[in-house]
Amino acid sequence: MKGTIVKRMIKIGLIALLWPLSPPAQAQAPATAIGGAPVWNELKGEKLEALRLKGDPARGAEAFVICQGCHKHGATGTVSGAYPRLAGQHATVLIEQMTDIRSGERKNPKMERFSDEHVLTTQEIADIAAYLQALPITPNLGRGPGTALARGKALYTRDCAICHGDRGEGKAEKFYPLVAGQHFKYLLREARFIRDGKRGNANPDMARVIKSYSDDDLEAVSDYMSGMATP
Amino acid sequence: MPQDSPSHKPRTQGGRRPYHAVLMLGLVLSGSVWADDAEKARTIVAKICAACHGMDGNGTAPNFPKLAGRHPEYLVRELKEFSSGKRKSEIMGPIATALDPDDYKALGAYFGGQKPTSGQVLDTAAAASGKQLYQDGNESKGIPACGGCHEADGSGNKRFPRLAGQHREYLIAQMYNFKKDVRSDASSRLMREVAKLLSDDEIKAVAEFLTGL
Numbered sequence: 317m318k319g320t321i322v323k324r325m326i327k328i329g330l331i332a333l334l335w336p337l338s339p340p341a342q343a344q345a346p347a348t349a350i351g352g353a354p355v356w357n358e359l360k361g362e363k364l365e366a367l368r369l370k371g372d373p374a375r376g377a378e379a380f381v382i383c384q385g386c387h388k389h390g391a392t393g394t395v396s397g398a399y400p401r402l403a404g405q406h407a408t409v410l411i412e413q414m415t416d417i418r419s420g421e422r423k424n425p426k427m428e429r430f431s432d433e434h435v436l437t438t439q440e441i442a443d444i445a446a447y448l449q450a451l452p453i454t455p456n457l458g459r460g461p462g463t464a465l466a467r468g469k470a471l472y473t474r475d476c477a478i479c480h481g482d483r484g485e486g487k488a489e490k491f492y493p494l495v496a497g498q499h500f501k502y503l504l505r506e507a508r509f510i511r512d513g514k515r516g517n518a519n520p521d522m523a524r525v526i527k528s529y530s531d532d533d534l535e536a537v538s539d540y541m542s543g544m545a546t547p
Numbered sequence: 548m549p550q551d552s553p554s555h556k557p558r559t560q561g562g563r564r565p566y567h568a569v570l571m572l573g574l575v576l577s578g579s580v581w582a583d584d585a586e587k588a589r590t591i592v593a594k595i596c597a598a599c600h601g602m603d604g605n606g607t608a609p610n611f612p613k614l615a616g617r618h619p620e621y622l623v624r625e626l627k628e629f630s631s632g633k634r635k636s637e638i639m640g641p642i643a644t645a646l647d648p649d650d651y652k653a654l655g656a657y658f659g660g661q662k663p664t665s666g667q668v669l670d671t672a673a674a675a676s677g678k679q680l681y682q683d684g685n686e687s688k689g690i691p692a693c694g695g696c697h698e699a700d701g702s703g704n705k706r707f708p709r710l711a712g713q714h715r716e717y718l719i720a721q722m723y724n725f726k727k728d729v730r731s732d733a734s735s736r737l738m739r740e741v742a743k744l745l746s747d748d749e750i751k752a753v754a755e756f757l758t759g760l
Binding site for chain 1: 684686687689691692693694695696704706707733734736737740
């Protein structure tokens with residue numbers, strides 16, 4: 317018991333010492349888990365390494381070739397929602413998701429098998445993120461049915477805008493993704509995963525907010541987001 | 548030493564003519580070196596490669612791949628992987644090792660510069676379903692579209708080989724080499740994962756489609 321406290325104090329001391337060095341330029345670290353509870357999106361290991369690396373868009377374009385089989389040329393994703401649009405997404409978010417899928421934290425067996433370090437190096441993750449962030453967005457490829465936009469807007473304004481922004485632009489330094497104009501079916505799938513605890517790396521704050529959402533609510537808000545103007 | 552004497556200076560017109568002469572000599576030399584490389588590659592191909600791959604890189608033996616039109620950089624990489632043992636082949640291992648690595652580039656350029664031929668589709672239904680898988684993948688099974696890496700027309704690039712027109716037998720054999728981890732080198736990791744997701748029928752179908760391209 318005493319040993320554990322000492323260890324924890326050493327750990328906190330180390331964190332305090334290293335703190336000025338650790339946050340990468342483009343990202344803020346979330347609160348540290350001093351109480352021992354798991355922290356969402358803890359910046360450590362490969363994720364931290366990739367965030368600190370300088371991504372090169374030209375190299376990223378070349379490395380992204382292996383992703384095109386699913387995410388398509390121009391990173392448009394697919395309207396079916398099987399694969400999200402990645403063009404224009406924040407580099408921080410892309411790094412977070414790629415490293416989380418690779419580590420298994422985000423449960424995505426389809427992609428995990430292709431995310432081996434022999435397929436993609438940590439530097440390439442940073443490069444791809446830089447490339448995708450700067451890619452032009454083809455707007456609103458996969459709109460929803462448009463049947464519950466008013467309800468969707470009300471829910472979005474009440475619950476989502478505080479993090480994802482009034483225009484669905486997200487927030488790079490907080491790892492909040494751009495959601496405007498994303499494929500409806502992808503938004504709906506992931507929102508369900510997050511509500512039902514199946515995504516693996518969901519932000520617990522979001523899971524809490526949408527816990528009481530019905531399927532219709534999720535559809536309405538996804539419908540609204542898929543129709544938001546892209547930046 | 549007359550060439551150093553001041554009397555020669557006017558003939559150089561301010562030093563421009565010797566500069567041009569050197570440049571021309573350089574061009575002629577590099578041109579002849581290039582021609583030498585091509586000639587040397589042709590000799591090596593005739594002696595060593597042609598028996599299996601054909602003089603024009605469109606060999607007819609279905610168990611040996613056509614090399615015509617493959618990206619030169621890809622061909623060089625594979626020769627290196629055969630000689631280092633990263634890609635295992637009882638046939639190509641010793642051959643690539645016996646070749647002078649300095650000749651790899653010329654060989655790559657030689658085969659890359661040959662005009663590729665198409666094969667004959669025998670099963671049009673299989674080719675049609677292979678085409679769909681090649682172009683779109685399979686979303687529900689999480690199979691990427693082959694064209695994402697190998698190009699929409701199967702022409703390949705420096706990282707991923709040309710597949711268009713390749714012998715179906717060779718394509719199928721390689722897919723099983725990926726599936727069964729025979730091609731175990733690090734750079735084939737993605738293909739091993741893809742092959743494991745494909746059924747026997749899907750492998751046949753994609754090969755049938757590619758043969759006809």
